[in-house]
Amino acid sequence: MLYSRALIPTVKEAPADAANVSHTLLVRGGYIRKVGAGMYDFLPLGLRVLRKIENIVREEMDRSGAQEILMPALLPAEFFKETGRWDLYGETLFRLKDRKGGEFHLGPTHEEIVTDIARREIRSFRDMPMNLYQIQTKFRDEPRPRGGLLRCREFLMKDAYSFDTSEEAAKESFEKMRQTYCRIFDRLGLTYRIVDADPGAIGGSKSAEFQILADSGEDAIVACDTCDYAANIEIATVKEPPLVDDGEAPEDRGKVHTPKVGSIEDVSAFLKKPKEKFLKSLVYVAGTANDPEDKRGIVLAVVRGDHDVNEIRLARALGVSEVFLANDTDVQKATGAAVGFAGPVGFEGKIVVDRAAAAVKNAVTGANETDYHFTGVNRGRDWDGEIADIRLATDGDPCPNCTGKLKTYRGIEGGHIFILGTKYSAAMGATFTDDKQEKHPIVMGCYGIGISRLVATAIEQHHDADGIRWPVSIAPYHVHIVTVGKDEPVLATAKKLYDDLRASNIDVLWDDRDERPGVKFKDADLLGMPFRVTIGAKALANGNVELKPRTEPDPKKAELVPVADIARVLVERVRAAL
RNA sequence: CGGGGCGUAGCGCAGCCUGGUAGCGCACCUGGUUCGGGACCAGGGAGUCGGAGGUUCAAAUCCUCUCGCCCCGACCA
Numbered sequence: 104m105l106y107s108r109a110l111i112p113t114v115k116e117a118p119a120d121a122a123n124v125s126h127t128l129l130v131r132g133g134y135i136r137k138v139g140a141g142m143y144d145f146l147p148l149g150l151r152v153l154r155k156i157e158n159i160v161r162e163e164m165d166r167s168g169a170q171e172i173l174m175p176a177l178l179p180a181e182f183f184k185e186t187g188r189w190d191l192y193g194e195t196l197f198r199l200k201d202r203k204g205g206e207f208h209l210g211p212t213h214e215e216i217v218t219d220i221a222r223r224e225i226r227s228f229r230d231m232p233m234n235l236y237q238i239q240t241k242f243r244d245e246p247r248p249r250g251g252l253l254r255c256r257e258f259l260m261k262d263a264y265s266f267d268t269s270e271e272a273a274k275e276s277f278e279k280m281r282q283t284y285c286r287i288f289d290r291l292g293l294t295y296r297i298v299d300a301d302p303g304a305i306g307g308s309k310s311a312e313f314q315i316l317a318d319s320g321e322d323a324i325v326a327c328d329t330c331d332y333a334a335n336i337e338i339a340t341v342k343e344p345p346l347v348d349d350g351e352a353p354e355d356r357g358k359v360h361t362p363k364v365g366s367i368e369d370v371s372a373f374l375k376k377p378k379e380k381f382l383k384s385l386v387y388v389a390g391t392a393n394d395p396e397d398k399r400g401i402v403l404a405v406v407r408g409d410h411d412v413n414e415i416r417l418a419r420a421l422g423v424s425e426v427f428l429a430n431d432t433d434v435q436k437a438t439g440a441a442v443g444f445a446g447p448v449g450f451e452g453k454i455v456v457d458r459a460a461a462a463v464k465n466a467v468t469g470a471n472e473t474d475y476h477f478t479g480v481n482r483g484r485d486w487d488g489e490i491a492d493i494r495l496a497t498d499g500d501p502c503p504n505c506t507g508k509l510k511t512y513r514g515i516e517g518g519h520i521f522i523l524g525t526k527y528s529a530a531m532g533a534t535f536t537d538d539k540q541e542k543h544p545i546v547m548g549c550y551g552i553g554i555s556r557l558v559a560t561a562i563e564q565h566h567d568a569d570g571i572r573w574p575v576s577i578a579p580y581h582v583h584i585v586t587v588g589k590d591e592p593v594l595a596t597a598k599k600l601y602d603d604l605r606a607s608n609i610d611v612l613w614d615d616r617d618e619r620p621g622v623k624f625k626d627a628d629l630l631g632m633p634f635r636v637t638i639g640a641k642a643l644a645n646g647n648v649e650l651k652p653r654t655e656p657d658p659k660k661a662e663l664v665p666v667a668d669i670a671r672v673l674v675e676r677v678r679a680a681l
Numbered sequence: 682c683g684g685g686g687c688g689u690a691g692c693g694c695a696g697c698c699u700g701g702u703a704g705c706g707c708a709c710c711u712g713g714u715u716c717g718g719g720a721c722c723a724g725g726g727a728g729u730c731g732g733a734g735g736u737u738c739a740a741a742u743c744c745u746c747u748c749g750c751c752c753c754g755a756c757c758a
Contacts (some may be wrong), residue, residue: 115707115719116693120751140750194682195756212758246682246756260758312758321757414755427755430683516758553758587717621718628718639717658718 104580106614110147113626123319125559126251128571132629134558134579141248141256148630151579151610152558153259157238159290159576160261160552167283169234169263174216176240180206182215186530197242197256209242214527214549217264221545222533228268230535231545232276236263238554252559253321253515259555265548268535270308270524273546277309277522280550284313284518291557292574293564295517298324299334301415309522313552314514317563322514325496329507336511337415339496342503343458346490351464354479356448362474366443367408370476374467381408382460382468382480384445386429386437389421401429401437403488405447405456407463410494420455420491444469447486448477454488461490515560516553523547571631572653575680580612582673583632587620587639596648596666597638603670609677628653633680634673637661 112133120137121127129135134149145153161171183189183196189208197209210216217235225231241260248256265276281297288295293315300312312335314324326333334340364373371378387402402421404412418426431442437452438445446468447454466480480486500509525544528534534542558577565572575581582604586597597613604611612632614623620639627635637649648669649661664672 112691114692119687119693122752137750193756241758243757247752247754249752254757258758262758519758551758556758585717619716619718619720621716621720624718626719637717641717 104612106612107616109612111626111630112146113629121251123250123253123559123563124566125253125562128562128566128629128631129251129559132571132631135252137251141245141254143252143255148579149558152561152573152577153555155577155579156291156554156557156561157259157261160287160554161238163283163287163290164236164261164263166286167234167279169236169283171237172220172235173237173239174210174213174220176210176242178208178210178216180208182219182531183208186215186527188215195243195245197244210239211241211243212260212549212551213237213239213262214264214523214547215531218527218531218533218545218547221264221266221528221547222531225266225533225535225545228535228537230266232265232267232272234263234265234276234280236261236550250319250321250559252555255555258553261552261554263550265550267546267548268537268543270522270546273522273524273548274309277520277548280520280548281311284520284550284552287552288313288315288517290576291561292576293517293557293561296324296326296333296512296514298326298514299338300519301335301337308524311520312514312516313518313520314512315517315557315560315564316512317515317560318513319563320513320515322516324512324514325498325500325509326512327502327505327507328510330502330505332502332504332507332509334496336495337413339413339509340416340492340503341494341496341500341509343492344462346458346462349464353481353484354465356480356485357478358470359476359478360474361476364443370467371408374476374478376467378408380463380465380467382406382447382463382466383408383410383412384447384450384469385412386434386445387412387414387417387426388429388433389418389423389426401433401452402426403437403445403447403450403452403454404493405454405460405488406494407457407460408467410457410459410497412457413493413495416491417455417493420489420493421453438469438471440469440471440475441473444471444473444475446471446477446480447482447488448480450486454486455491455493456482456488457494458490458492459494461488515556515563517557517560518550518552520550521548523549566631567656569625569658570629573631573633575633575677578610578631578633580610580632581634581677582609582611583627583630583635584611584613585620585623585627585635585637586613586615587623587637589617590640590643592643593638593640596643600636600638600648600670604673607670607674609674624658628658634676636669636673 114131117127118130136144199207238261248254267273295313295315298312298314300310323336325339364370367381383406385404389400389402406412414426434442468477468480470477498511528544533545562571586593601613633653635651647663650664651661
């Protein structure tokens with residue numbers, strides 16, 4: 104592509120509404136433009152990256168034996184109504200009506216639709232295993248779109264669905280997808296961790312996330328420094344020492360006046376006691392927003408003062424689908440005190456206590472009376488509760504599987520794979536006949552990759568102060584030729600290199616604009632093509648051009664390559680990196 | 682939805698408190714000098730001040746409503 108004819112509207116200043124690196128660089132480099140919240144134009148360069156990622160995903164999915172299909176984005180409500188998700192999905196579902204008043208929605212994910220294909224087309228155990236996938240635009244009315252391409256209301260996703268005859272066979276399909284995903288993320292040049300995760304609203308028995316490591320990531324994950332244990336912090340657990348009596352003599356319970364100091368931090372400083380001697384008591388409302396038999400209840404969750412509650416684990420311990428931190432009014436009602444002074448002593452209602460908190464002796468707790476705390480509180484004597492694993496893992500915690508320590512990382516969820524079981528097939532009557540003429544529901548799995556999100560994710564992981572540093576496999580162009588000046592030999596050399604590279608299937612962008620060199624270099628760094636070739640009169644006088652990989656940090660450092668060799672050298676290096 | 686903030690030229694912003702002429706930088710156009718890391722000089726074009734209503738002789742500025750956008754939380758590829 105000739106730069107002078109391309110739509111690459113780079114800008115010097117960061118857009119005011121961009122909060123993260125990838126968003127800023129995508130806009131500054133002229134890759135994308137915002138149309139509305141969570142909706143973006145992909146300009147030519149942005150689309151090239153998107154297509155390259157898409158093609159790698161497609162190649163690896165095809166290689167795994169999966170078959171590509173395409174389902175509609177516009178869907179009649181009946182399928183989601185069949186499984187109950189029409190109600191469960193809530194506000195996130197984009198709903199619309201047709202001219203006759205019929206109910207429709209835009210697809211946020213396609214389990215129901217693909218299950219409908221399966222129940223119509225899969226009859227026999229001989230038809231499986233089968234894996235169907237599509238690369239398609241998804242629509243979710245996110246409560247809060249953010250981070251440019253990282254979280255959109257309209258986004259491109261690869262979603263795959265496996266169909267098997269048994270849970271064991273489904274595990275094999277799951278494992279095959281796990282390996283396929285590894286190949287995909289490896290080829291994309293992304294550093295990731297596979298972590299245990301919460302299946303969430305999609306449902307299912309087993310799930311793993313492919314977390315692309317990035318400090319700006321929304322997700323927190325923990326990974327063991329010794330074994331291969333890794334989990335999303337949402338469900339991560341830690342090894343807790345067994346509950347043994349350490350021999351500390353129980354003190355008498357006391358009541359202290361702690362005016363206006365509610366937080367653990369403040370009370371800890373006020374009473375000059377370490378946070379580990381505190382019990383943090385939080386009032387939760389347990390239940391399910393969309394549960395028809397809405398069994399809501401107030402629950403007190405107790406963790407050690409230096410720990411935090413893991414809400415997903417708490418919900419699991421309670422056997423409900425979700426828990427919500429109670430609002431101030433409910434806290435008042437439940438404890439009779441202002442927020443900050445809740446405690447388990449005398450609390451009327453269910454109490455769940457974390458394993459670590461259960462071991463604390465002579466603890467400080469809220470007194471369920473505004474401006475007062477108890478000291479010398481002991482479980483068993485002063486209160487008791489159901490012991491469960493309900494705390495958030497943190498840096499340095501002992502690994503649950505070995506003797507190693509957990510380390511925390513930030514990540515961006517690039518892919519998520521699930522074993523769904525028969526949740527959708529049973530609800531929708533997708534069955535097959537086995538070799539004994541018996542009917543069973545199909546066992547399903549589903550596998551997602553956020554294609555458009557990966558464009559941004561790659562930048563979060565590959566950039567420097569000057570701009571993007573694309574991995575070769577997904578760079579919009581492999582080579583960026585910068586011609587300095589308009590001397591005839593310079594232009595002729597560039598033209599020949601440009602033609603030679605294109606003939607070798609190397610994607611090449613030639614900055615042939617009538618701009619000063621500084622402008623061209625700045626744009627080249629911003630755009631981030633992996634190899635830059637500078638052709639100028641100076642080096643050319645000695646028969647050389649300059650070659651600089653984008654990853655070379657020194658802006659002035661470039662390798663001199665004879666004109667006769669440059670095309671071959673570039674072809675070799677690009678191919679080696681693919 | 683809870684909390685915070687912002688809408689003024691294509692982009693980034695000032696002006697608003699204390700009402701009276703819409704301004705700066707970048708980008709763009711013309712001419713000239715420049716030309717290896719975002720040049721300089723001179724001239725020029727470009728704005729329903731997000732929208733509606735109100736107060737006032739007079740509103741970008743004050744008041745009310747409304748729409749859009751961003752950030753922090755709960756949700757997710």
